[in-house]
Amino acid sequence: MDEGSKSDQGDGLFPKAVTVLAKSRPPERMREGKVECNACPVLCKIADGATGACDRWGNVAGDLIRVDPVLLMERAKASGTAIVPFAEGDGLSGARSYFVTGVGAGTTYPDYKPAPFIVASKQDDVDMVTVVTEGIFSYCSFKVKVDTDRYLGDEAAPIRYAGEHVGHVATAEYGSQMLNLGGVHHLTGGSKPEGRATVKMMMELGNKQPIDLEIEGGAKITVEAGKPPIVNGVPEQRMRVGCxxxxxxxxxxxxxxxxxxxxxxxxxxxxxxxxxxxxxxxxxxxxxxxxxxxxxxxxxxxxxxxxxxxxxxxxxxxxxxxxxxxxxxxxxxxxxxxxxxxxxxxxxxxxxxxxxxxxxxxxxxxxxxxxxxxxxNCEPSLATVLFVGGAGGSLRAGATENPVALTRSIKNRLVNVTCGGVPTYVWPGGGITVMVDVAQMPNNSFGYVPTPAIVAPIEFTMRLDDYRALGGHMDAIVSVEDLLREPHHQLAAWAGDQPWPLLPTKAPQ
Structure with a gap:
């Protein structure tokens, strides 16, 4: 695939300071000046000064660079019972603590590479490591809880977006109707228009944008994470007190x-x-x-x-x-x-x-x-959007050459799994199936690749000793201080109502 739209950031096509992630090896007979992006299976051929189809990777003088800045969260450290205020200066003050999110980090594709960032930091005098990456998720969906007593549609009724089948109505819960949207069968198992509509719907929904859905034989609804649902043009106001x-x-x-x-x-x-x-x-x-x-x-x-x-x-x-x-x-x-x-x-x-x-x-x-x-006694009606993704396959190889070791460490509660720094629920059973509230995630956390698949941030945080024990990529570790000195990053204040993801995990007794 040839390159897509141009990036318009900073004074030129790209920010003044960019980070070279990988030197692309041009295939034979590639037209002069183009490089092949290997950040996903599409393998865009990108001309100098342009970005690929996803607008996340670009070509600067033959170097494949990450266009989006990596997002770090910062918070003031506690000092006794008081909070130390943020200090003026270069961002490296000891009065602050930093967590590197997967937003804008990039992927491990073609899968043998370590995660884009494996970051060492210290928390409460404990050496910690965070494996930071973006996953290319085909096996993923959104579970949407719509607070309403209105009839939306029969259970299992198809849900359409832009005329394409993208999900179905699930069970009714207490004062709410559940919807299942996306999933691998809609992304890859149907027609090309169905796959394109599904990935567009999923990216907009994950990025807290309103989407218009039509339920076969039922209602037309608009849902947006953390906002009142709109049913047949009427905003819902109250969630019932009971049956x-x-x-x-x-x-x-x-x-x-x-x-x-x-x-x-x-x-x-x-x-x-x-x-x-x-x-x-x-x-x-x-x-x-x-x-x-x-x-x-x-x-x-x-x-x-x-x-x-x-x-x-x-x-x-x-x-x-x-x-x-x-x-x-x-x-x-x-x-x-x-x-x-x-x-x-x-x-x-x-x-x-x-x-x-x-x-x-x-x-x-x-x-x-x-x-x-x-x-x-009726709570406000909201649409709650949960991202569910299977973090298996190649994604685990970014942490260790023995992927099952990461899975076992998570099941043994040695690893804290977050998405954009937000706590996840890890489902029991095999694999690493995570669920997270997108309303709590940083804005624009989700992207896509035109395979089609969703790109979402994910981080694995653990003690340094535990990372060494699971066979992690120790030679790829960089310090958070070195990462902060890289010009191409973005800082955001930590939401105080969320648990700080760097708190050391405790080994089971």
Whole structure:
């Protein structure tokens, strides 16, 4: 592949100070002035002053250089109970501690090379090593948690981005709908347009950009990490306090004495106060209400309506449609009825007339206060985006010539695995499958190569003695001080609510 777009950084095509990562060996009969980039399997042929298709590697006078600066995190060191302020000067002050992230670091391709940076540092008088790299991930996906009661689509329904199939609807969880997006089958197992759309969607999602998705037979949604989801053009505001039954139980005592019956509409479990055990324990007399749907345990009803974007995630816009009627042997004129959703966004008050028909009435102030309490207990709706990647294969060779040694050290909790400095969850079982919240990662952490695959940062931090024991590339270690003297790097302040990734790990007892 010939080179892609030009880089426009600094005063010219590249920053004034660049770092030569590797001297490319031009293949025979390559046109004069071009070099072959071997940072990924695409093998772009790059002219002098241009970048490859990924815009991350460039050619300067025959040298293959990293265009993006490597990102280091810095924080003030603690001194007793006080924090030592950042010092003025050249960035090498002893009052600061530094962690080198994989953002902009580069890859190990073609796989036999050590990681781009293997960095020695000291933490709490302990010698530490961080193996810093970017992984080329084909086996990766995003798990997206969408806080909503609205119907998004049937479980396993295809999800489309720019018209291409890029994922599917997963299970519904408590107040949320899970989506699975990306994955190797969409990246490499379908058509070229499907692979290109998938990698574009994944890179934008990982870099905290909004993406528009359409669920087959369901909703159109916009998701962005850490922001409210937008369902069919309407931003979600509240995550429900509980299902209909739980809402009944939570607020039963607060309704007692103010109303004779409460129905909490919910697509999954609709609650009815006087039939529910909470109402029984409060000695509330039966109201004679007759509900639609399928009765489960007392006061709990399934399938009260079809799923939708109406009250409580049902397709009801008229809440009275959930009722069949009232038993004339039990109900009475004047009976007070409240119907609400699980978030309190929808609520209405009725009283039965002489024909035992519910008639809408103004909401009594005391009941309105309880509806406000429901809303108060609803957390803000968010879209949570988790990156899941299998860090196996060649990536481990950047740390050691015996890749399984790294896996074993991680399982033995000798190694701290981070992505962009952010803690990861390492899944049990074989391999190194990591999961990380992209909202906590540095901006623009994700890139791509047009194979297609996602490029994501990953770091392995451990004690120097443990790195030596697993057969690490000891001759490739550089000090963090030397790296800081390299002009082509970027410093960012550490987020104080995240654990500092250089804290020494403890060997199992």
């Amino acid at each position: 209909g039954s739980a809402t009944i139980g939570i607020f039963a005592k607060q309704w007692w004495g103010l109303v004779d019956e409460v129905v909490v509409l919910d697509d999954h479990i609709t609650g009815v106060l006087t039939e529910h055990q909470a109402g029984k324990c409060l000695d509330m007399p039966p109201s004679g209400i007759k509900m639609g749907g399928r009765r489960s345990t007392p006061g709990r009803y399934f399938q009260i309506a079809n799923p939708g974007s109406g009250w409580g995630g049902t397709d009801l816009t008229d809440p009275l449609k959930c009722l069949v009627g009232f038993d004339p042997k039990v109900a009475r004129p004047g009976l007070r009825l409240l119907i609400t959703s699980t978030t309190g966004e929808d609520a209405a008050y009725f009283e039965l007339d002489e024909a035992l028909q519910p008639v809408a009435k103004p909401m009594p102030l005391a009941l309105a206060h309880v509806i406000e309490r429901i809303a108060e």
